Amino acid sequence: EAGVAQSPRYKIIEKRQSVAFWCNPISGHATLYWYQQILGQGPKLLIQFQNNGVVDDSQLPKDRFSAERLKGVDSTLKIQPAKLEDSAVYLCASSLVGRAQYFGPGTRLLVL
Amino acid sequence: AQTVTQSQPEMSVQEAETVTLSCTYDTSENNYYLFWYKQPPSRQMILVIRQEAYKQQNATENRFSVNFQKAAKSFSLKISDSQLGDTAMYFCASETLSGNLIFGKGTKLSVKP
Numbered sequence: 001e002a003g004v005a006q007s008p009r010y011k012i013i014e015k016r017q018s019v020a021f022w023c024n025p026i027s028g029h030a031t032l033y034w035y036q037q038i039l040g041q042g043p044k045l046l047i048q049f050q051n052n053g054v055v056d057d058s059q060l061p062k063d064r065f066s067a068e069r070l071k072g073v074d075s076t077l078k079i080q081p082a083k084l085e086d087s088a089v090y091l092c093a094s095s096l097v098g099r100a101q102y103f104g105p106g107t108r109l110l111v112l
Numbered sequence: 113a114q115t116v117t118q119s120q121p122e123m124s125v126q127e128a129e130t131v132t133l134s135c136t137y138d139t140s141e142n143n144y145y146l147f148w149y150k151q152p153p154s155r156q157m158i159l160v161i162r163q164e165a166y167k168q169q170n171a172t173e174n175r176f177s178v179n180f181q182k183a184a185k186s187f188s189l190k191i192s193d194s195q196l197g198d199t200a201m202y203f204c205a206s207e208t209l210s211g212n213l214i215f216g217k218g219t220k221l222s223v224k225p
Contacts, residue, residue, distance in 0.1 A: 033212055042203050042215030043157070056210050089155060100147065101213060103157035
């Protein structure tokens with residue numbers, strides 16, 4: 001069974017630029033999560049989707065971050081414009097409803 | 113708000129020895145799940161073990177087991193027969209009502225040969 005796929009693995013941008021991350025969950029997983037992991041900390045939820053609907057986006061900085069999950073499968077997370085403090089690893093996870101989450105390899109973002 | 117606390121930033125253990133990582137949590141839920149995840153230097157978060165709060169029996173997965181004390185809101189991870197491949201960051205997490213995870217800050221475990 002293929003795991004959660006994410007791309008790109010690494011991205012370096014300058015502040016005020018925009019960037020987008022892509023996630024393909026495990027086949028059949030209805031729930032998809034985006035987490036932000038700043039160096040030295042545990043992951044923090046940004047947004048949670050159930051199929052193509054948003055369950056929780058209370059910690060998403062909506063002035064600069066946006067996410068979508070069209071057709072309830074793949075998801076894209078965008079940052080526009082990026083700030084220095086957005087430097088982090090962005091983790092995508094998926095799960096069956098009520099089951100454990102499985103994580104992708106993450107995208108490491110460096111904002112200069 | 114739910115919180116998860118890991119009080120040991122770093123730990124080390126000799127290969128083949130046993131080590132216990134501590135975790136405490138706070139939740140107002142009656143039924144919930146607790147998790148331990150492992151994050152090696154490659155950064156892929158890997159599920160180690162899962163505990164259902166309504167089950168009194170501690171979860172076990174091969175060399176990994178938990179000591180779940182519901183009244184004390186404590187959820188420690190025991191690694192037996194430590195191997196070099198166990199070297200990683202270990203995160204304790206609790207699940208919210210909507211299903212997302214609240215993570216602790218992690219414990220960096222080093223297994224020494």
